[in-house]
Amino acid sequence: MTKGTGCGAFALAPAGKRKGGQMAQAAGAVEVRIGEGIAWLVMTGEAANRLTPELRGALLTELARAEADPAVACIVLQGAGACFSEGDDPTELEGPHATPDPATLCRRVEACAKPVIAAMHGAALGTGAELALAAHYRIAAPGTRFGLPNVALGLTPAAGASQRLPRLVGAGQALDLMLSGQAITLEAAPAGLIDHLARGPIEEETRAFCAELRAEGLGPRPAAQRREGFAVPLAYQQAVAARRAKVAGGGNPAPPEIVAAVEAAQLLPFAGGLEFEADAYETCRETEASAALRAVAAAERAAASAMTPARRAPHRVAVLGEGPLALPLVQALLPVAAGVDWGCDAPGVLHDGVIALHRRLEAARQGGSIAEEEVEERLSRLRVGAPADMARSAGCILLAGPGQREVAAPAGVSRLVAYPGRVREVGLRFAPAPLGARLVEVIAGPEAQVEQIAEAEALAQQMGCLAIRVRSGGESLGGRLFDAWCRAADALVDMGQSPEAIDAACRDWGWRRGPFLRRDQMGLSRLGAQTRAEGAVNWASALAESGRMGRENGAGFYDWTEAGVPLASAEVDALVVARRPAAPALPADMLRLLLIGAMANEGARMLAAGMLRRASDLDLVALEVLEMPRWRGGPMLAALRMGARAVREALAAVAHPDRAFWAPHPLWDDLVTTGGADWPQR
Numbered sequence: 001m002t003k004g005t006g007c008g009a010f011a012l013a014p015a016g017k018r019k020g021g022q023m024a025q026a027a028g029a030v031e032v033r034i035g036e037g038i039a040w041l042v043m044t045g046e047a048a049n050r051l052t053p054e055l056r057g058a059l060l061t062e063l064a065r066a067e068a069d070p071a072v073a074c075i076v077l078q079g080a081g082a083c084f085s086e087g088d089d090p091t092e093l094e095g096p097h098a099t100p101d102p103a104t105l106c107r108r109v110e111a112c113a114k115p116v117i118a119a120m121h122g123a124a125l126g127t128g129a130e131l132a133l134a135a136h137y138r139i140a141a142p143g144t145r146f147g148l149p150n151v152a153l154g155l156t157p158a159a160g161a162s163q164r165l166p167r168l169v170g171a172g173q174a175l176d177l178m179l180s181g182q183a184i185t186l187e188a189a190p191a192g193l194i195d196h197l198a199r200g201p202i203e204e205e206t207r208a209f210c211a212e213l214r215a216e217g218l219g220p221r222p223a224a225q226r227r228e229g230f231a232v233p234l235a236y237q238q239a240v241a242a243r244r245a246k247v248a249g250g251g252n253p254a255p256p257e258i259v260a261a262v263e264a265a266q267l268l269p270f271a272g273g274l275e276f277e278a279d280a281y282e283t284c285r286e287t288e289a290s291a292a293l294r295a296v297a298a299a300e301r302a303a304a305s306a307m308t309p310a311r312r313a314p315h316r317v318a319v320l321g322e323g324p325l326a327l328p329l330v331q332a333l334l335p336v337a338a339g340v341d342w343g344c345d346a347p348g349v350l351h352d353g354v355i356a357l358h359r360r361l362e363a364a365r366q367g368g369s370i371a372e373e374e375v376e377e378r379l380s381r382l383r384v385g386a387p388a389d390m391a392r393s394a395g396c397i398l399l400a401g402p403g404q405r406e407v408a409a410p411a412g413v414s415r416l417v418a419y420p421g422r423v424r425e426v427g428l429r430f431a432p433a434p435l436g437a438r439l440v441e442v443i444a445g446p447e448a449q450v451e452q453i454a455e456a457e458a459l460a461q462q463m464g465c466l467a468i469r470v471r472s473g474g475e476s477l478g479g480r481l482f483d484a485w486c487r488a489a490d491a492l493v494d495m496g497q498s499p500e501a502i503d504a505a506c507r508d509w510g511w512r513r514g515p516f517l518r519r520d521q522m523g524l525s526r527l528g529a530q531t532r533a534e535g536a537v538n539w540a541s542a543l544a545e546s547g548r549m550g551r552e553n554g555a556g557f558y559d560w561t562e563a564g565v566p567l568a569s570a571e572v573d574a575l576v577v578a579r580r581p582a583a584p585a586l587p588a589d590m591l592r593l594l595l596i597g598a599m600a601n602e603g604a605r606m607l608a609a610g611m612l613r614r615a616s617d618l619d620l621v622a623l624e625v626l627e628m629p630r631w632r633g634g635p636m637l638a639a640l641r642m643g644a645r646a647v648r649e650a651l652a653a654v655a656h657p658d659r660a661f662w663a664p665h666p667l668w669d670d671l672v673t674t675g676g677a678d679w680p681q682r
Contacts, residue, residue, distance in 0.1 A: 004026065012524035018069045030058040030420070031080070032066075037073035038210050039066035047288035048086035051127045053098040067112055068316060074210040075116045077109075077135060079128075079202075084118070084144070087126020090266040093153065093294055096282070102127040102159035103278060106134035110160075110222045115213055119206045120144045120194075125183060131160035133168070136205050136221040138194045139209055140186040141202045146193070147183030151254045154180075154290025154631060155299055156280045163273040167230065168192040171262050172239035174229070178258050179243060192228050224270040229568050236266055251510045251631040253287045258555055288641060292633030296623065299616035299634075300466060306613065307467050308454040316341060317459070318394035320387045322349045323401025325419055325434065331357060332434040334378040341383045343390030343407070350384045357382070398428070414452045416459075417443070422474045426452040428460070429476040431624035439624045440465040441476050468617045471610055478625035480606065481599060481635070483530055485626060488598035489515035490532065490539045491656050492591065495575060496583020499539070499557045500568050502595070505588035510629035515595075517566060520556035535657030537579065546575060597647040600639035604665035605682060615679035636679055644671035 024057035029052070033040040041062050045047040059077075066072045079085050079516050092098065109116050109131065118135035118613065119122070123145040132138050140146075148161050156162060157178065166174040173190040186194055198205040205275065211409050213219075220361065230236060240263045247255035257280040264276040284290050310400035316339040319329045330353075333340045344350050361375045370378075387407045391397055397415040418434075427443035440463070442456045452467065470477055489502055503514030519527055519540050527540040543549075543556060548571075550556035550566070558566035586594075603618045609641070612618055619634025639647050648668035656662055670676065 013164050016047075017045055018355060024168070026590055027209070029055040030062050032320065034066075034069070034072060036207065036209065036210075037071065037214065039072040039075045040071065040078060041066065041075060042078045042080050043085055044080040045085075047089070048083050048088045048123070049081065049128070049281055050086055051090075051102055051131065051333060052089045056100050056102065059105060060100055060108055063108060063112060063116075064452065067114055069163065072114065073214055075112065075114055076119050076206055076210070077131065078119045078206075079122070081122075083128075084124040085128025085131060086123055087128040087130075087149075090157070090294075090298065093155070097158065102130060103274065106159040106314040109134040110136075110164075110224060111178050112136075112220060115210075115220050117206060117210065117213075119202055120146070120186070121377055123183065125145075125149060129158050130157060130164075133161055133223060134159070136194075137209070137213070137493060139196045139198060139202065140189075140194050140208050142185075142187060145183040146186050146189065147181065147274050148178045149181040149183070150294065151258065152644070154252050154254050154287065154293040156254055156257050156261060156277060158277075158281050160274055160277065162277045162280075163265045163270060164226075164234075165193075165229075166262050166265045167223050168225040168228060170229040170231075170239065171236045171266070172243075173515050173613040175239065175243045175262055176258060176399060178262075179247065179255055192215065192226075200454060212490045214542045221366060230266055234682075235268070237263075240266075241674075251289055251629055252293065253284045253289050254355075257284055289631040292637060293631050295616070295618065295633050296630055299614070299620050302614060303617060303620060306469070307461065308457045315395045316340065316344060316393060318397045319400050320344070320388045320397060320404040320407055321399055321401030321419070322346055322353075323419055326400035327353050327356060328434040329398055329400050331360060331383065331419060332463060334381055336464070337381070339381045339383065341385070341394055343385060343387035343391035345387060345403075354382070366601075368600070373405050396459060406503030409559065414455045416452075416456055417474070420474070420476070420479065423472070424582055426450070426456050426457060427474060427482070429478060430465070431469075431478050431621060434463075434672040437463070437624075439620060440467055441470045441478065442467045443470050443472055443474060443476065447471055454586070467621070468621060469610070470612060475611075477606065477621045480602065481618065481622055482625060484599050484602035485515050485528070485595070486519065486530055486540070487532065487536075487661060489593050489657070490537060491598075491658055491662070492594060493539055494537055494580055495654075495656060496581065497586055497591065498576070500590075501585060502591055504589040506595070509586055509592055510632060511627070512629075513627060516557040520529070520550040520558055520560070520566065522550065523552050524556050533658035533661065539576075543572065548572070590650070593642055593647065596635050596638050597634035597651050598640065598662065600647065601651055601665055601668075602680075603636050604667040607679060608665065610682050612682070614681050640671075641675065642677075644668055644676070648672060 010450045029045040031042040031044050038138050041057060045052060046056040058606045066075045116135045117137045117139060118132035120132055121141035122130045123146055126149055129146050148157055150157055167191040168671045169192045179651045187291045196209055199282050245258045247259060260505045261280055264273045315332050316343040317337045319326055322344045330340055330342050365372055365375050366393060387404055391407050391409055394413060397409055397413060398418045399415060400418050417423050421444045423445040424447045425445050426448050429441040430437040431442060444453055457467045492502055494500060499516040504517050506514035524540040524544040525553040530538055532538045547554040552561045557572055559569045560566055603615060606612050607615055615636040619636050622634040623630055628634055648664045651662050651664045654662040
């Protein structure tokens, strides 16, 4: 069988009607068509043909019927609509799979006495990809995405991919696919993964493929019996060893288990390997880290579903201003907008900005992230000039700096404030910065209109960002959370703890940059505006006043080497001891509880005030802005895992001048009283 190129449409005969001599009949979530010796089992489930228990059961039933039908020589698995199958229903991941589970379905497909062909289009992800691997042959339409994303949920594959895939493509390719969790397009599939890339309509080519199988007398070809991936045993073992070393020491429980399962594929009988994978899946699923990763994924789905339904984004976007956000905004918009108009009152700034933009794009080209023609194509979509001229033809206006609020906008065109400051209508706050941002806060000010919010969310979608809606006059969740983090850390120093110990407690928890290291890298002089209660110290300001500005001048909370390595500072220790009384060192887990508890306490205040709709939204912001480890789940989730009662009591016991900050919010009482496992939604 050979690979080809091209693209074709997927056609599906309506249930109960004849098409081309084929009889279609409904079978629950599977539509069956039989003709020309082929049984077409077409998944018609809702939500991207996810493999729900009902769909799995229907597939098993129809597979058995087709296998027993003497008129059927080949069985084809297809998906209706936009894709083959996007795998599990996420709601099933919180417990063991219902019967029949995906592994049972895949074993039955593989054991079928007649050849089973997976005809893929759109996407085959998760257990959908595993179902395709269980088939004896695989055909794909161009552009089909294939991926095993379970690792992002702290889980191994659930239906045999760790055993079948390395038999087909070897350990290295299989591990790279499973450990990355990223989907590939099947034009770039490693040898052995697919048998044919369609040149024309996939149904026609699948029919021809089945005819070729029959002509050549080719029957079932179970992956369990394949050995191509084991052809060079030493290379297989070396690939396993290399990936094992790479994933060691991480917080996600899945990568080491995936590596071990792929190793088991070479060492154990196939059935034993499947049992190994099943045990690894359950081991991972029961960990707190996997539960946190699944909670984050659920939070992302909830936030995405709350966004205004997709609408056409503006044809041209104007970026007005010369602040530090202007150039990153222009660069982030150029790949996705039909045109970008950059307006600024200073021609010299525009001139220098265009040169800087060209250098950035050229660096991206040299790094291989964009092609040479794309550089010129993006630059061709950019216009620069006076703000009023640039605003005149815009479909949406982003204010990148102060001084542009009075620029006239065309009727019905929104002006979105993208820089920190007051917001009357709608603003955008990118996390952490416009270029490469995965999340943007849509600030709905007191005069925000529904249409303006919808336009802001449409722009966020166009830029590939998840939009989190915030009710405020300009304050962002990320900014407020960062301030609370620093405020709590400084208070711990006031109470006798050392900056180095606090950062170490974060680092040991998987949080790479603690509050003092982070501020050193930002520059301490810019943090003086963070307020403190009377009797409390802003330690960033205190060090800046002593001439220690952070990494920029080699001295902040840490002493910095020329190579950029932070070292403990005796000078800082002496400065701190001179300004506050000493105290016994607190255990690392208590330092973490107080830091996380203080952040969650601030989150409770924001939740109660209606600034955010869901506590999980704040967790998503914390993952991006504060770089909290995803496998910890963010401060609101982490605080609940630490125990609402324990957090409330720890906060109440804090003896510090900043009492209003540390006083437990009444929501803690509600959680303790009701035994609530989650924060209320607003």
